[in-house]
Amino acid sequence: MIYFDNAATTFPKPESVRRAVNQAIVNYGANPGRSGHKLAMKSSEIIYRCRSKAASFFGDDNPADVIFTLNCTHSINIVLKGLLSEGDHVVVSDLEHNAVMRPLQALKNKKNVSYTTANVSDKSDEETLNNFRDALQENTKLVVCTHVSNVWGIKLPVERITAMCHQYGIYVLIDAAQSAGLLDINSKQNKYDFVCTAGHKGLYGPMGTGLLITPHHNLLDTFMEGGTGSGSEFFEQPAEPPDKFESGTPNLIGIAGLSAGFDFLNAVGIKQIELHEMRLLTALYDRLSYNKKIILYTERPTSGKCGGVISFNVKNIDSETAAEYLNQNYSVAVRAGLHCSPLAHKHFGTEEVGAVRIAPSYFNTMKEIDLLARALTQI
Amino acid sequence: MLVLKKEVIILESKNLIMMNSITSVMRAKEIIAKKGLRSQIVRTPKSLAKNGCGYSLYVPFEISKAQEIIRASGISFTVPTRERERK
CATH class of the missing domain: 3.90.1150.10 (Aspartate Aminotransferase, domain 1)
Structure with missing residues (x-):
């Protein structure tokens, strides 16, 4: 078979990713971040190494800014549902995926969140930028912008859109599902507020891996709550990232593969x-x-x-x-x-x-x- | 090495830097290692864990320097208090 469906998920994965997944299953089967025994510490180490690699790959110096998720859709949902409140307004590009539009529609129905679509110009980035500016309202809290369209491959000027939005005190979510691993994404340098991406596409990790990179964890309500292996005495969810957003047993096997994916990208x-x-x-x-x-x-x-x-x-x-x-x-x-x-x-x-x-x-x-x-x- | 006899915990707890998340403690270990300080990650003894379960860095030498470095990096931590040690 000749596989050209890599925008959905990359296949095949690098040999090193397959090896890492196998090793995780065979050798590191303990639950990370819970116990203190050697195997649990080794599992925790695998997760932490991947978190560090992800932070560095996206130009962030704090591994705790990296939240592991199931996929890009999960990451986007965490931001949209954790940030937006009754009456907020959002601007989206007219190239967005349903990963953005469906949660936004649900928020419109349930929380009276409104949104405006900004046209991506086929002529110039300048025009695109103006269209985004024109769509802003007094109550605009967030701009959501795909980095690269999953249908047309068009790259949006996300650096300039972010700079413009920050002048108005508006946060920006970059959907990097199609660009991560292909284009340089420097989160800190470009001051991106929320970078959401999949681990199983251009990052060459296994399915069931996704990332949210943000220094603004304090702005987000939790998407789900549960055991984190920390602060167990209290029913309140820990406020500290990444635990705040990572309840339940993590996908160690997937994350081990994703870690090898980062190594592959750095090597090539x-x-x-x-x-x-x-x-x-x-x-x-x-x-x-x-x-x-x-x-x-x-x-x-x-x-x-x-x-x-x-x-x-x-x-x-x-x-x-x-x-x-x-x-x-x-x-x-x-x-x-x-x-x-x-x-x-x-x-x-x-x-x-x-x-x-x-x-x-x-x-x-x-x-x-x-x-x-x-x-x-x-x- | 942390020995799990009650009296030894009291003796050694001054060498513990306590954190909630495993990510914080691993990051802290990495940061102090870059400054040449050795440490070991351990589960925080239940008698000392103010916030329930958590992890600590056991720093056998230069604990004050380690605390200083970790504080400067913005990672929040607590240290065992005398009251809790006596429990």
Whole structure:
């Protein structure tokens, strides 16, 4: 099989990640952060090492600013539901995933939280920035902004949006599900308030891992409460991070794999990974541009302007049918439909038909791109 | 090394720096190690644990220096009080 569905989750994982997961199951089976015996301390050490690597990877000097979650959606929910109160207003980009829109809609229904959508300009970052500024209201508490669209690969000027919002005292949540591991995200330097990401995509960790990186733990109410192995005498949830947000037994096996994922990224270098993916995507884009049956929606991918995704349609063929054609005839795995992002599809008018998404990883090759491009000439 | 005889706990508790979360205690251990101070992570003895379960750093030498470094790094901790030691 040729796997191009890496925006959903990367596959295969690096050999080192598989090894780390196996080692965690075989050798480190104790519950971390609870007991004091040697095995429990070893498990705690694995978790702490990953936390430290994550902090350093995202330019944060405090490992306690890193909260382990189940996935990016979980991280986003912790922020939205922990920060927003009755009557607050939120600005979101028009490329957001349902991981943002659904909790926001629930907050609208239950807590009278309102939101405005800011259009991401296809022309300039300046225009995008102005659109965000125009959407702000007196009661705007938070701006939520995807770093890279999971459908179109468009990169948003999150550094500039954050700087602008901070002038008005507004917090910013960056959804880095598609950009972490591909683009440099320096949380401290850019003063990002909340960085949410998945561990199982560009960070090459196992599924069931996610991260929230924030120095503002004191602004957030708890999302869930329970045992943390600390302060057990009290029914009150500990106020100290990360325990405040990490109740229950953590995903040691997943986190051990994620830790190896960070090592992999540091060894290869994210710039190298980005260059590799860009080479594949530009080659594919150029081939598709010559194919009269293909409808492309975005500009030719350029380093620094987009992430590792291209979506397209085949004229007069439903996106799911096109994906099934690739699956059945060439064993090529792609994602079709709306990609859990109806808002992003509305941006290019594809909300009725969806699109076919190609998302390579570091492990895809030019030969595979060539096969895909040839397959699409035969459709 | 912390020995779990009651009288020895009283004797050695002055070498404990108590924290709630395992993350804090691991970070503190890492920070003082960079300054050349040795320490060991232990579960806080129940008789000393003001806030229920937690972890402590057992610092056999230069405990005051260790406290100073940890305080400067912004990690909150407590130290055993005489009253609690007597319990």
